[in-house]
Amino acid sequence: MRFRHEGTALALAALALGVMSADAAEPRVTRLAATEGAALNDWDTRIDSMLRAGDLQLRRTHEDTLLPSRQHVRLDQAYRGVPVYSGQVVRQTEGERTVSVFGTLYEGIDLDPRPTLTADQAVAVIEKLSGADLGPSRVPRLVVLPRDEGGYVLAYTARAFTESDLVRYFIDARTGALVLSRSELQRQAVSGTGTGVLGDRKKMSATVGVGGVGFIASDEFRPPAIFTFDMRGNLTRTNAILNGVVGPTLNDVANDSDNTWTDGPVVDAHSYAGWTYDYYFLRFNRRGLDGNNLEVWSLVHPVRREDIFSASNSVVNTFFLNAFYAGDGIMVYGEGLLPSLRLTNGQRVDYLAGALDIVAHELTHGVTDYTSGLIYQGESGALNESFSDMMAAAAEFYYQGRAPGQSDWLIGEDAFVPGGIRSMQSPTVWGDPDHYSIRFTGPEDNGGVHINSGIPNHVFYLATVGGTNRVSGIAVTGVGQANIEQIEKVMYRAFTAMMPSSANFSTARAVTIQSARDLYGAGSPAERAVTQAWNAVGVN
Amino acid sequence: MRSTLAVLALSTLAAAAASAADEPRFTVSLNGAFAVTSTEYDSVRTFNAFAEEGRIETAYDAGSGPGFEAGFAWNFKRNLAVGLAGGMVTRDTSGEWTASVPHPLFLNRNRIAEGTEEELEYTESQVHLDLIYTGRSGSFDFSAFAGPSFFNVSADLLGQPDYDQSYPFETITVTDVPALAFDDNGFGFNVGAGVGYRFTDSIGVGVTGRFSRATIELVPQTGADTVEIDAGGFQVAGGLRIYF
Numbered sequence: 001m002r003f004r005h006e007g008t009a010l011a012l013a014a015l016a017l018g019v020m021s022a023d024a025a026e027p028r029v030t031r032l033a034a035t036e037g038a039a040l041n042d043w044d045t046r047i048d049s050m051l052r053a054g055d056l057q058l059r060r061t062h063e064d065t066l067l068p069s070r071q072h073v074r075l076d077q078a079y080r081g082v083p084v085y086s087g088q089v090v091r092q093t094e095g096e097r098t099v100s101v102f103g104t105l106y107e108g109i110d111l112d113p114r115p116t117l118t119a120d121q122a123v124a125v126i127e128k129l130s131g132a133d134l135g136p137s138r139v140p141r142l143v144v145l146p147r148d149e150g151g152y153v154l155a156y157t158a159r160a161f162t163e164s165d166l167v168r169y170f171i172d173a174r175t176g177a178l179v180l181s182r183s184e185l186q187r188q189a190v191s192g193t194g195t196g197v198l199g200d201r202k203k204m205s206a207t208v209g210v211g212g213v214g215f216i217a218s219d220e221f222r223p224p225a226i227f228t229f230d231m232r233g234n235l236t237r238t239n240a241i242l243n244g245v246v247g248p249t250l251n252d253v254a255n256d257s258d259n260t261w262t263d264g265p266v267v268d269a270h271s272y273a274g275w276t277y278d279y280y281f282l283r284f285n286r287r288g289l290d291g292n293n294l295e296v297w298s299l300v301h302p303v304r305r306e307d308i309f310s311a312s313n314s315v316v317n318t319f320f321l322n323a324f325y326a327g328d329g330i331m332v333y334g335e336g337l338l339p340s341l342r343l344t345n346g347q348r349v350d351y352l353a354g355a356l357d358i359v360a361h362e363l364t365h366g367v368t369d370y371t372s373g374l375i376y377q378g379e380s381g382a383l384n385e386s387f388s389d390m391m392a393a394a395a396e397f398y399y400q401g402r403a404p405g406q407s408d409w410l411i412g413e414d415a416f417v418p419g420g421i422r423s424m425q426s427p428t429v430w431g432d433p434d435h436y437s438i439r440f441t442g443p444e445d446n447g448g449v450h451i452n453s454g455i456p457n458h459v460f461y462l463a464t465v466g467g468t469n470r471v472s473g474i475a476v477t478g479v480g481q482a483n484i485e486q487i488e489k490v491m492y493r494a495f496t497a498m499m500p501s502s503a504n505f506s507t508a509r510a511v512t513i514q515s516a517r518d519l520y521g522a523g524s525p526a527e528r529a530v531t532q533a534w535n536a537v538g539v540n
Numbered sequence: 541m542r543s544t545l546a547v548l549a550l551s552t553l554a555a556a557a558a559s560a561a562d563e564p565r566f567t568v569s570l571n572g573a574f575a576v577t578s579t580e581y582d583s584v585r586t587f588n589a590f591a592e593e594g595r596i597e598t599a600y601d602a603g604s605g606p607g608f609e610a611g612f613a614w615n616f617k618r619n620l621a622v623g624l625a626g627g628m629v630t631r632d633t634s635g636e637w638t639a640s641v642p643h644p645l646f647l648n649r650n651r652i653a654e655g656t657e658e659e660l661e662y663t664e665s666q667v668h669l670d671l672i673y674t675g676r677s678g679s680f681d682f683s684a685f686a687g688p689s690f691f692n693v694s695a696d697l698l699g700q701p702d703y704d705q706s707y708p709f710e711t712i713t714v715t716d717v718p719a720l721a722f723d724d725n726g727f728g729f730n731v732g733a734g735v736g737y738r739f740t741d742s743i744g745v746g747v748t749g750r751f752s753r754a755t756i757e758l759v760p761q762t763g764a765d766t767v768e769i770d771a772g773g774f775q776v777a778g779g780l781r782i783y784f
Binding site for chain 1: 590591592642643644645646647707708709
């Protein structure tokens, strides 16, 4: 995603700048681990000497809770009063006796400990780099920083929340250059549970929050990072993120205090994005939208349901009643309607993230973006929509099986209740054509991309289940529901590997038949089913 | 099934002591022992993983094994003695386990792995208090005995498995199933018989066969059911007899 790329660039810049500002002295690192004999006595004496000289400074003393007679003293290294970053010694004592000494000390430091920059100037540099406002409490600390590549540098250090990370910066205290930056966000993948929009329990792949507090909707188990952002009804911020004006921050990531998630749209958007990734991987060995584990962002709650009365028609249609793929792996899921409201056809509309097929549909648009790039106009646009419907239905069958009331040949039926928005079995139920002879030819809907998707959708249904086309009366022998995987693979291969971006229905026919032939052989049930299905819907 | 430590020395000694008024009244026995029968028991341990409950079920087979025992008997009356014997046996023990580990991404999709852990520790310590009926024919002593028994069983129980997994997490590879030792005590009974041969008035040899039984409940850490072990079984022992 965008901020990831920026982060990489930042890190590279940091390295480059850091090399330029490094001091000449070679650090000598001593890692001490003395527990007995002369070595322990020597280090004990040396530590006392360093304490008297101010080269070690007491940080903390604590009693051993497991061995009450023991005490542990933590000492930070300092150079002429300036802490040496990561230089530290821990001495264990029992009464007057030293039991052990462990630590790391840096030697050979030779630099002027007086900074040229003020702390405020360092803050300004960090704020510019991070895009964050540090606030008055985030005073950077002056330290001597040992460099991995050799030498020491006098630097200011502070942490800042960037768009999606917690980053520690080291700023050269003389030049203001970035010496080093690194993430300090503790990422610990953890499974939680959540209740979806429909009241069903499912796993949530989450991450422990910053500082170990709470949990965030960041999937670290799967190969791509999958984030779910809770926009909390802030449409202005949602649009700013979609337009790239601002990046989302950690505060935007959906969170939960106990990892038992109760925000249905968050639960479903997050888990279904993962399920869809899994479906593509397990079925087709595909690694994400771009085949290279592109990050997935799901934005939920872009508006508040109660704001519908003051919202414009376009906002209602886009952010209440719609879900869409915004490019670059970003999905937005509409809020649906207040329970008391209905569409003019009597349907109620639940959170759109609550429908697995809607999530899979939108993510498949991403797959199309990175593969065939079917042009979103006319028949190629209808094929684009249809491929998303095919994979949406297939994902539903993959996870929900064929039990009554679960997977089906409807699209969006879990959000648009009752009936969904399209039927692959009977497209005309929703006014969509099931035969080429009655295709929509007007300019609306980009030339009928959603409407005419009913024709290839019906091909997918007929090739799988079989049946007779309502218009042509042509019967199709499908491969059978139990063999739906064959038709899924035929379509996936055709639409991602073989289909040109400007394909029309006739091209799609040829491509899918060829795909079936390649996969299962000439004259195979799959090839026969696909061919018969196209014949049945009048596409030659 | 299980073995028990032999007290046979006591019984043999007692038999000798009871044969005549001027016979030795005390007998000491020192034996090698062997638990002939094996014992089987099961354990179920549950654990939390990926927001669900995982479990490992293990079927243990504690086979035969060697041990030792020592005993002392006092003939308080002709043909009757009381004896106290104690000993210990170890058994060759293995555990066939089946681990069910939750999936990190999906509910109710546990991954199953199976395996066997060999060389688990199992030790049975026994103390038997017996009433012994004795008889003698020439240099041979005969005895029959029965009485209550005290058992201590220490056994390794398998804990939460360590495993490797990677996306898509459909399977796991168990890398280690740690074994932790637990022990507990219990009371039971024993019954048996023995025969001895005296080389002199004060030295002899003898063998004993004993069946003993006690149910021991091991209480593992949180997350595991109590494990019931039928300790004891048939055990033979043989060795030196000292009369005085």
